[in-house]
Amino acid sequence: MDNYNIQRKEIEAIYGKVSPFELKNKLLSLAEESKEAGAHSLLDAGRGNPNWIAAAPREAFFTFGQFALQESRRVWSENDLGGMPQRSGIAVRFLNFIRKNKNMPGIELLEKMINYGITIKRFDKDEWIYELADGIIGDNYPQPDRMLKHVESVVHDYLIQELCYNEPLERKFDLFAVEGATAGMCYIFDSLIANNILSKKDKIAIMAPIFTPYLEIPHLPRYDFEVVELVADETTGQYSYEELKKLSDPDIKALFVVNPSNPPSIAMKPVIVDGLKKIVEEDNPDLMIISDDVYGTFVENFHSLMADLPYNTIGVYSFSKYFGATGCRLGTIALYEDNVFDKLLSQQDDDKKERARRRYAALSIKPEKIPFIDRIVADSRQVALNHTSGLSTPQQVQMSFFALFALADKKNRYKDLTNLICHRRKKLLFDGLGLKLNEDPFDASYYAQFDLLKWAQNNYEEEFASYLKDNYKPVDILLKLAEKSSIVLLGGSGFHGPEWSVRISLANLNDESYSQIGEVIHSILEDYFVKWKKRGVGNQDGQ
Incomplete structure (x- = not known):
């Protein structure tokens, strides 16, 4: 068996068993071989780095x-x-x-x-x-290690402008400059465990679909959390009040959310946020919310949970997507000065407080008084190396320049341009698919999540959709895209989205590529439909 077919068999064998990002690397290799054998160019819409820069x-x-x-x-x-x-x-x-x-x-x-x-x-x-x-x-060395004084102040202004609808809150946020949002999430997970705010087997909630690593991290042996999923509506990307009500269980200690979501790329409507606020305030006031808001700038008048539930929320933000800076590794952790994390630390029993005293004894004569945000900083360097913690100062200056650029852009020219790019590309994709695009003001349009099975049901026949489901797997579509046109997409099920959905990044290819991707997907499903028709409508076993 040649290398090409070996790779194909390997992809079929591991689909659904490994991260979609790991599967993407296999698809890329297959698409590269297909590209070399044909006249088409490789189109990798699997990764979310934009093809523009500020x-x-x-x-x-x-x-x-x-x-x-x-x-x-x-x-x-x-x-x-x-x-x-x-x-x-x-x-x-x-x-x-x-x-x-x-x-x-x-x-x-x-x-x-x-x-x-x-x-x-x-x-x-x-x-x-x-x-x-x-x-x-x-x-x-960075001094202060958490974040340079003036840099923190201007980045704080930027976050208030972009995530908190430009309305200063009663108190400010303390910021920790980190190596991108993913590093921030890792640091938070580790510090929650290190400080016994969360323990193994604790119950946490995740709003799905969501960035795959956030699904995988809680199940690592180091954490081993019991996970409750709040699942968004497949059509709207929003959460019903019934799903939100799962958070009424006070045993759920933490909620992890990407807002706007990944891959649906939809921001929570104010009415959804109001429902969440009601449940937290009335039923679960000590709920810890960890919100990744990296796509917030792609939704007009975006409201982060940092603004609406500042006491409960620790915000994670990355400069990577908006400014075309994925390689710079620039992010922040933001924690309100009055927050539930510090409250939970203060209410711990003597045994847990003693463990904290021992852990942070080298940093202070009163280690139990160290705020949670500063514990995250220390934990990021295993405490003993706290004196070398902090994001590199050139990175912090670059971060401040991005922030200052946005603060100086009073007419939002850059924001309007980047948002137009994403929405234009989504329209081109849908035109290629032969579908009408319904405008949604809460749609960031950074990704498109597209359900192939639902499309087959709506645009062909119900029996054809059943035939597809019974005789093929979603990976067959991904393989055909890689083989036929060197197009690489990610399966949506790896994000706990619909099983037959695909995620298409709208940020990292030229405009015309999205028309092509839409047309090729349409063509592949049309081929399946013709094949089904030839076998006879109503053939029960599809053979």
Whole structure:
């Protein structure tokens, strides 16, 4: 048997048994061979990194890097060696740099961003510019280790603008800069266990469909949680009140959610959030909510649970999707100053408090008083290496430049453009499928979740859909896409979506590719339909 058919058999054997992301790698290999044998190009719509980048804040970032290097050379310049930037007088020197370099890329935006810190935030000029210059050079450990002081303040403004409908709450959020949202989730899981807020066999809830690793992590031996799933309606992507009522059980200690969802890519409607708030307040006031809001910027007037249930919610956000920065690994954990996590720590019995004292004894003479957000920081470096914790300072400066760029964009030109890209591509996909696209203001359109079986029921005949279900598996469609046109998609069942659904990333291919994907899927199902017709309508066994 040749390598091509060996790979095909292997994919059929492991479908439904491994992560869809691991299966995708196998499909990619198959699609590569198909591409080499034909004239079509590889179309990988399986991964969610966008094919655009936020160019303007990067121009400002690299130009500011030149200023920071000048500052280093000013202090000490000996062949290839430079010194460490100095604080005193750096604001005046930066102003001179701006005046002398009016033609450098991103210089106007850079000036606006620095002025935001000076005029809006009222930062000390030297302190503000020095933190950025020293940070972008990366010559010092992050200090504070949780997040640089001024960077945290501007990123906080950004999160309030994008996730909390630009209405400051009574208190602020404490932020921890992390290596993307997935790292943030790992840190949170670990700290919940390390601090005995969650224990093995505890009951948690997950809103499904959801990013596959969030389904897999709770079942790892380290956690071994009992999982209750709240399942979204397959048509609307929203949650019924009956599903939300599962959270009335006070034994459910934590809720994990991606909002907008992945892959349905739908944000929770206000009425759903209101129902969730009612249940939490009346039936489960100590519920811990961990919300991944990475796709929030793709929904107009998005409201995170951070804003609506700040006491209960720890927010995780990544800059990767919106700014085209998946390789930068930029994310934040946000925890409201008054929160249920700290309350639960304070109410622990003496045995659990003593374990915390021993764990964090090297950090404080009163380790039991360390807030949960700072415990996450320490746990991220196994506590003993707390002094080396924190996201690298160049990454933090890059994060602040993205945030400042969005804060300066008062007309939302960048947001409107990225959202238009996603919605345009979804329309092209549906046109290729021969379907009408119903507009939904809560649809981020970062992904499309498409149920092949339901489409067969609605657009062909019920008997044909039954034939497909009885004689084939969803992996057969994925294999045909890879073989026929070198198109790679993910199966939706791996996200606990409908068994016959596929997830199509709308972010990472050129527009025309989505028309092609839609047309090829349509063509494949049409081939199945013709084959069924030839076998005779009503053939009970499909043979």
